[in-house]
Amino acid sequence: MSRTIRFAKAGGPEVLEFIETQVPAPGPSEVRIEVKAIGINRAESMWRLDDYVEPVKYPAGLGYEAAGIVDAVGTNVTGIAVGDKVGVMPSFSMNQYSTYGEVIIVPDHAVVKHPESLSFEEAASIWMMFVTAYGALIEDARVGKGDFVIVPAASSSVGLAAIQLANYAGATPIALTRTSGKRKQLLDAGAAHVIATEEVDLLQEVMRITDGKGARVAFDPVGGPNFAKLISALSFGGIAYIYGALSADATPLPVLEMIAKVITVKAHNIWLTSGDETRRKAAVEFVLKGIESGALKPVIDRKFRFDDMVEVHRYLETNAQFGKIVVTV
Structure with missing residues (x-):
């Protein structure tokens, strides 16, 4: 069993609920990840309010970014193996996949191997x-x-x-x-x-x-x-x-x-970039090269615990942060 966060109606941070669920095996072209950190984005606050670029289908999950360790891969998945340290790039609808969970399933095209120079918290914040x-x-x-x-x-x-x-x-x-x-x-x-x-x-x-x-x-x-x-x-x-x-x-x-x-x-x-295979690969190569050279580096504002996700969203909406809000799992 694993905890995930869902919400049944639009509203303030208090609509977020912790749900115990059995995470299934990944399907074809999917990857299951044991999450270590989650990157928080303004888009997720807008999604919770049902004020985003697509309508929410309830009950809904949320979350675009995470980092962790692969614990299962589906058929057709190549280049990613159990035990790999990976991050998740936003390249899917939150009506289909989400990252606010202890164990998550995401499409393989959204998974990027974790740069060794980065912590899980940093890897969850870059894409x-x-x-x-x-x-x-x-x-x-x-x-x-x-x-x-x-x-x-x-x-x-x-x-x-x-x-x-x-x-x-x-x-x-x-x-x-x-x-x-x-x-x-x-x-x-x-x-x-x-x-x-x-x-x-x-x-x-x-x-x-x-x-x-x-x-x-x-x-x-x-x-x-x-x-x-x-x-x-x-x-x-x-x-x-x-x-x-x-x-x-x-x-x-x-x-x-x-x-x-x-x-x-x-x-x-x-x-426009993450949804196109050629552009996505070029972006990953460019960003990783910049990180390796030291020219690019994530800026983390605050770290919260997974249990505090309601408070995370309250803090997100103050607009007080300088850089990325990250949740550890």
Whole structure:
């Protein structure tokens, strides 16, 4: 028997329930994992609220990331064996698979062998953050030397990954945060510049930093009223990626300015990369190479116990974290 977390209706963290279940043998192209750590993502809070990119089918599990030890593999599984240390990359629907459990089953394409240099907690935290940012900045925008990259919500795990990836590619990351409270942490994390958007004028600061040219890329998980300011802060031919909706307000678009500057706005998600075999393999190779070189490294904010998952979700929704929240099992 194994404990897993499920919920029968949308709601606050208190709807999460621990369920004792018998985990079956993995089916064809599936892997069963004894979980040691779980990476926590904002997507899971949205899923619990039934406010995500697909409707929830109840009773529902949740969770995209984990790390642990393989204890069984299904038929057709190659390259993964019992005893392997592995991590799970978000590349499936939470209506089909989930990672909040002591023993889980996931599709084999989502399983990546655990880098020896990483702990289970670190291995559970890397794939959502790095592959989401990689898909936009490296795979699509191909940022490099001379490019400025604006990173709103920079203290989130994906924001910190974007800072690291921009530096790794030779670009210049500009971190956005609401107040100066996290300025030093962001500079220490690799941000070349930090703008506290509630204290200074965002557009003036970006233009000062870029000598009036604007940034080529903005990588935004927020949306809302400030999205128009990001458009204004872009250079001619700039690209704005939107990969989240942290703001509950409408997201206006300054259409005439976009036309004048030939701005591109792209919706972005991790599945563009993780859902394609060729792209997924390239992303894994790129990220692992960066980790091995020391250019990329997970940033863990806090560790919780599996028993405290309700409190984990309460903490997640405070937006107080700097980096990844990880649960040990």
